[in-house]
Amino acid sequence: MKFNEQYTVENYIIEFLCGDRSFAPTQDDKKQVTQDGSAGGLGYEYIPPQEFTQLREFENEYIVSPLLLAAIKRINNIDDDEAYNIVREVKKIDTNEGFLNLFRNGVDIVDLATKRTINYRVVDFDNLLNNQFVVSNQFYFEGNSENIRPDILVFLNGLPVVDIEAKSPTASVSVNYENAVDQIGRYERNAWKLFLPNCFNVATDGLKTVYGVTYSPKQYFAE
Structure with a gap:
């Protein structure tokens, strides 16, 4: 197997959130997830990038209407x-x-x-199962000064709320989670519209994982 960002860390995160991607959870499955975390990862829905593009009319759209x-x-x-x-x-x-x-x-x-x-309301805080949590990867977005492809995006009811950037621990001794943090900062500057609804970002190399709120400097990312 070819080891890189997509086939190590990225896949692990998607399976953690969505479970087996061949498994489509029913509403009862999602209820079971909220009770004991046993079915389909955390119960998030995975939509492959090729299908996700069909939900957007333009590549600079960040809201999935x-x-x-x-x-x-x-x-x-x-x-x-x-x-x-x-x-x-x-x-x-x-x-x-x-x-x-x-x-x-x-x-x-x-x-x-x-x-x-x-x-x-656009988010149901009383009945969490009324919300739709969607995960997609390699999401192509046309930015203001750079076209980007975030590793993993989490959408809440069609709004991108979390960017997860993954670096492979097998890529190079000089590549780690800090490179992912730097990449997030670059994306925030060069494709800022995608981060308008953003709540926080995650950077990981599979060995260490940190998170920070939108526009956080590197030193404020925490484990």
Whole structure:
């Protein structure tokens, strides 16, 4: 077997999150995961990169609209028209702080018929099984000054919330998790839109793993 980032550390992480990729967990399986962690990894859904590209119209899109739309409909029990309005509001957010507020508080929209303000959520904190956690790898993204391909991205209801960069411990004695941290920083600068909804990032070489919140300098990444 060829040992590199994809076939050692990256695959291990995906299996840890999603379990056996030939296994498609049912809703009952996901419930079992929340109880004892026994089925399908952590219960995240894996979508291969070739399938993931079909969910985006353009390669500079960081919001996966079909997944976000489905989540909004499911969480708020609303129809397509209402959900599309919320998706449009979400796409107007242009700061990391704005997305944090979205995750916490949802979106307020005025009903034109009743003039009432209605709150819609994009994350269900009361019923975690109502959310969709998706993992994809080698996600191609057209950045502002560099086109990037993050190793692993975790999406929450269609929004990219975690970037995981993996370096292989077999590649070179000079390659380790610090190179992954540097890569994350470069991605944040050169493809910053992808990190607007980001909550934190993970860097690993399979031997040591560190994490840091969005835009953290290297010295603030912690084990």
